[in-house]
Amino acid sequence: MSKRQIEIFTADCPLCSETVQMVQELACSSCEILVYNLGQERSKAQQYGVNAVPAIAINGTLVLIGKPSREQLQAVGVGQPLS
Numbered sequence: 001m002s003k004r005q006i007e008i009f010t011a012d013c014p015l016c017s018e019t020v021q022m023v024q025e026l027a028c029s030s031c032e033i034l035v036y037n038l039g040q041e042r043s044k045a046q047q048y049g050v051n052a053v054p055a056i057a058i059n060g061t062l063v064l065i066g067k068p069s070r071e072q073l074q075a076v077g078v079g080q081p082l083s
Contacts, residue, residue, distance in 0.1 A: 003032040004077055009045050009055040011038045015067040019054040022070060026079035 008023060010016035020035055027033055038045050038053060048055070048062045056064040056076070063076045074080065 002082065004030050004080075004082060005032050005034065005059050006078060007034045007036060007044075007048075007057040009036050009038060009041070009048075009050045009053050009057075011053045013053065016054045019056070019067055022068070023056070023073060023078055026070065026073055028079050028081055030080070030082040031078065 006023060006027070008016075008020055010020060023033060036044055038050070045055070048057050050062065050065070052065050054065075054067060055062060056068065056073075058076055058078075064072060
């Protein structure tokens with residue numbers, strides 16, 4: 001079974017920490033979470049065109065920029081089992 005790859009781009013900020021925690025709380029067994037700090041992974045962030053944090057990419061596509069709500073995360077598939 002393949003997984004939904006969730007990449008979270010952060011900087012050391014409170015909104016980033018809250019976003020990582022919310023994604024981890026919502027994640028299910030179909031989710032694989034990777035967290036990148038912009039200070040260390042700038043080239044990865046540039047590949048996606050990340051210009052603000054927190055930012056979230058799912059399966060290689062940038063889907064959210066800024067602190068998301070639970071509803072926004074669920075709408076893009078976080079915590080939703082793969083069918």
